[in-house]
Amino acid sequence: MGRVLLVIAMLFASSPAAWASTELWQHQQWLKLGRWEKKRLPARYVSNIITEDFFLAEDGRRAPEAELDATLAGLVGPLGPEPDGHALCRYPGRALFLDREMQLGLPDPFAVCPELRAWSGNGSLDGVSVLFVAGYFANPGSAFGHLLLRLHTGEGNVDVQDVLDNAINYGARQSEEDGMIPYIYRGLTGRYQSTYSTLDFYHHNERFREEQLRDIWQYRLDLSDGEVRLLSAHIWELLRTENRYYFLLQNCGYRIAELLELVIDRDLVPHNKFWAAPVDVFHALGAEDPDAGPAISAAGRLPSRETAYRDGYRLLGRRDRRLVDAATSAPDKPLRDVAEEQGAELSAAPLNVLVDYYAFQEAAPTVEARKAEVLAARFQLPPDAGDDIPQPVPPHEGQPPSMLSVTVLSNDELGEGIELRARPAYFDFLSATEGTAAYAELSMADLRLVLREDNLHLRQLEIVRVASLGLAGDGAPNRPGLAFRTQIGVETLDLTCDSCLLGYAEASFGEAVELMPGLAVYGLAGGRLEGGDQITDSFSATAALGTVFRGKHGGIWLEAGFQQGIIDTDANEPYVEGEIRLRKGVQSDFGLTVRHEGATEIGLAFRRYW
Amino acid sequence: MAMKTVAALSAVAMVATASAQAQTSTRAEPNPWLDCGIGAMIFPDANLEVAAAISNIIWDLGTTAVTSAASSPETCNGLDNVTGAAFIKRTYPTLETELAKGQGENLTALAAIFEAEDEAVFVATLRARMAEEVAKPEFAALSADEKAQKLYFAAEAISA
Numbered sequence: 186m187g188r189v190l191l192v193i194a195m196l197f198a199s200s201p202a203a204w205a206s207t208e209l210w211q212h213q214q215w216l217k218l219g220r221w222e223k224k225r226l227p228a229r230y231v232s233n234i235i236t237e238d239f240f241l242a243e244d245g246r247r248a249p250e251a252e253l254d255a256t257l258a259g260l261v262g263p264l265g266p267e268p269d270g271h272a273l274c275r276y277p278g279r280a281l282f283l284d285r286e287m288q289l290g291l292p293d294p295f296a297v298c299p300e301l302r303a304w305s306g307n308g309s310l311d312g313v314s315v316l317f318v319a320g321y322f323a324n325p326g327s328a329f330g331h332l333l334l335r336l337h338t339g340e341g342n343v344d345v346q347d348v349l350d351n352a353i354n355y356g357a358r359q360s361e362e363d364g365m366i367p368y369i370y371r372g373l374t375g376r377y378q379s380t381y382s383t384l385d386f387y388h389h390n391e392r393f394r395e396e397q398l399r400d401i402w403q404y405r406l407d408l409s410d411g412e413v414r415l416l417s418a419h420i421w422e423l424l425r426t427e428n429r430y431y432f433l434l435q436n437c438g439y440r441i442a443e444l445l446e447l448v449i450d451r452d453l454v455p456h457n458k459f460w461a462a463p464v465d466v467f468h469a470l471g472a473e474d475p476d477a478g479p480a481i482s483a484a485g486r487l488p489s490r491e492t493a494y495r496d497g498y499r500l501l502g503r504r505d506r507r508l509v510d511a512a513t514s515a516p517d518k519p520l521r522d523v524a525e526e527q528g529a530e531l532s533a534a535p536l537n538v539l540v541d542y543y544a545f546q547e548a549a550p551t552v553e554a555r556k557a558e559v560l561a562a563r564f565q566l567p568p569d570a571g572d573d574i575p576q577p578v579p580p581h582e583g584q585p586p587s588m589l590s591v592t593v594l595s596n597d598e599l600g601e602g603i604e605l606r607a608r609p610a611y612f613d614f615l616s617a618t619e620g621t622a623a624y625a626e627l628s629m630a631d632l633r634l635v636l637r638e639d640n641l642h643l644r645q646l647e648i649v650r651v652a653s654l655g656l657a658g659d660g661a662p663n664r665p666g667l668a669f670r671t672q673i674g675v676e677t678l679d680l681t682c683d684s685c686l687l688g689y690a691e692a693s694f695g696e697a698v699e700l701m702p703g704l705a706v707y708g709l710a711g712g713r714l715e716g717g718d719q720i721t722d723s724f725s726a727t728a729a730l731g732t733v734f735r736g737k738h739g740g741i742w743l744e745a746g747f748q749q750g751i752i753d754t755d756a757n758e759p760y761v762e763g764e765i766r767l768r769k770g771v772q773s774d775f776g777l778t779v780r781h782e783g784a785t786e787i788g789l790a791f792r793r794y795w
Numbered sequence: 796m797a798m799k800t801v802a803a804l805s806a807v808a809m810v811a812t813a814s815a816q817a818q819t820s821t822r823a824e825p826n827p828w829l830d831c832g833i834g835a836m837i838f839p840d841a842n843l844e845v846a847a848a849i850s851n852i853i854w855d856l857g858t859t860a861v862t863s864a865a866s867s868p869e870t871c872n873g874l875d876n877v878t879g880a881a882f883i884k885r886t887y888p889t890l891e892t893e894l895a896k897g898q899g900e901n902l903t904a905l906a907a908i909f910e911a912e913d914e915a916v917f918v919a920t921l922r923a924r925m926a927e928e929v930a931k932p933e934f935a936a937l938s939a940d941e942k943a944q945k946l947y948f949a950a951e952a953i954s955a
Binding site for chain 2: 347557568
């Protein structure tokens with residue numbers, strides 16, 4: 186300790202300005218560099234990093250002051266012939282911070298640390314983007330989307346998109362080896378360790394856009410050169426650390442937001458929620474903040490291969506669309522014959538669309554043969570990547586994911602009432618979210634209470650609801666596939682009672698058609714499992730027909746169906762449910778709801794989103 | 796887990812390298828797919844930790860390549876080839892679509908990896924060579940790995 190103090194005294198002696206920094210360990214950036222969080226009971230600092238050797242001081246995880254002393258002592262030692270093990274190279278973020286605050290005159294770690302220098306593109310690092318990878322229904326852990334960071338090496342040209350850029354990921358270790366139930370249990374209870382990792386961006390690009398067919402939204406941050414250096418240096422430090430992973434809150438969105446707060450003076454971590462949806466980070470980044478200034482300098486979509494196909498298709502004229510439709514529906518017919526029949530030319534535009542289409546089709550002999558035919562025809566023509574696609578509205582300009590609502594109810598059997606609803610996340614058929622699947626629903630922990638005659642009743646707690654009509658929307662051609670809906674939760678038996686809860690799990694599959702842009706009809710059939718005192722038959726078959734209309738200022742949803750007992754064939758119950766919704770911006774809307782199930786109920790809902 | 800994965804994949808790569816040694820005596824040019832284990836390379840799927848390790852795997856393969864080159868100079872030309880081969884193997888479907896259209900981010904990266912002096916000339920030449928391959932009747936029946944190797948050798952020939 187005496188040596189440390191001596192070193193510090195020497196450093197300070199050469200830097201009068203630093204004398205004012207005796208409480209430097211309390212600096213917000215220092216606390217963020219070590220991820221120290223202030224606990225209330227007992228009052229103390231503890232880092233959320235659980236890797237003990239990340240800390241230089243003996244109890245550095247709980248002592249930011251001692252860790253600062255130990256870091257300073259480490260920084261002043263000679264670099265030696267292998268500098269990568271030196272504190273300057275292991276903790277370049279801390280070094281940049283301390284050098285700035287104390288004017289230590291330290292060497293530039295990006296210049297003298299070989300591994301850091303190579304990792305950061307040999308000095309070409311010039312920007313950072315946060316990437317929002319669209320939700321993926323095939324994996325429950327990715328249904329709400331995913332976050333990455335991209336460290337740009339465009340040498341000052343923001344239009345250059347180098348797929349060799351470093352991308353930073355945050356995820357739970359070994360989580361993919363577990364089944365859904367263990368994954369949910371371990372994810373909810375913090376039984377996964379998690380870490381940041383670095384990888385060339387093209388690996389993520391291939392995996393997300395080409396294989397999983399997920400769009401990526403790229404938000405370039407409005408950072409100074411110094412902020413880019415500090416952030417990337419801090420990321421380098423964190424690559425050797427681990428945290429505990431919690432599916433609901435301390436997930437990828439939370440940890441990436443925490444990282445960004447080092448250089449962005451905003452509350453990006455959702456402190457007012459007990460969950461963190463990845464898209465929350467973008468709403469926080471894009472929010473108006475006169476004190477902090479803009480956090481985003483540019484936002485744009487990197488389309489998946491499937492989206493590129495649909496976008497290209499939308500831009501085609503009628504004749505070229507017919508050519509694409511005919512070529513994909515009659516793969517055995519020679520392409521030139523198809524073109525001749527349709528009176529269309531095998532020009533670059535329809536061939537580009539076909540090239541995109543066959544790039545994401547599952548391999549089969551007829552598919553491969555047609556694909557080779559399309560490629561051969563396209564290679565014969567000059568290069569032409571086609572017209573630029575107008576950028577759609579980015580996710581942060583859409584509806585926020587969390588919702589509270591109050592609905593005034595009129596029930597023809599139970600009388601008047603008020604329904605209070607809280608849905609932490611995320612969207613339904615009529616939501617105005619952006620960057621989410623069209624004609625789809627995804628919600629979690631959707632809670633409804635009803636207040637009637639001074640009594641408050643639990644009406645429904647839907648733990649999970651996932652639905653997709655399998656439609657691309659906006660008139661684009663659709664991927665062949667089933668519509669589906671799965672839901673699990675607790676709800677009242679029907680609308681004739683307030684204290685008659687049952688548990689349920691339901692899955693149904695069917696088909697949907699988009700009749701015109703924004704208007705779709707669907708049919709679903711499936712099974713339902715119920716449990717509760719009021720139940721006469723635990724197993725039921727279900728069937729439903731519905732329609733969805735999505736307009737600029739609102740939408741209409743209507744569904745009618747029935748539930749038929751399998752063992753007790755007399756147990757059947759028809760239902761009708763629907764809503765007309767009018768939006769007032771993206772923060773709020775009004776809905777007129779109607780529902781019949783044993784009784785008839787009409788409601789007037791006001792919803793607020795945040 | 797990461798180290799296990801790296802070790803396992805490196806072992807697979809070394810087995811592939813060893814089994815390829817006998818074949819190399821009859822081939823005139825080195826083939827990273829056979830000589831350096833690119834054919835046996837497994838890219839990150841959903842496991843993020845494996846994703847974290849992939850750069851190490853590439854580095855290991857590079858080390859393997861250097862070792863092979865030291866013991867048998869005709870097997871591998873060195874790390875650049877392996878990097879280019881690994882990139883092509885991972886991104887072949889995208890490269891194929893970008894080549895068909897004539898431009899794209901992955902083609903730009905490929906030109907950089909193969910140290911092309913003029914990206915436009917590199918891409919145009921590569922496109923012309925792949926046009927010949929794609930036009931062959933047997934192209935449709937090739938595996939993705941075989942198509943990727945054709946692209947690799949075309950790029951190698953241009954950059955040589």
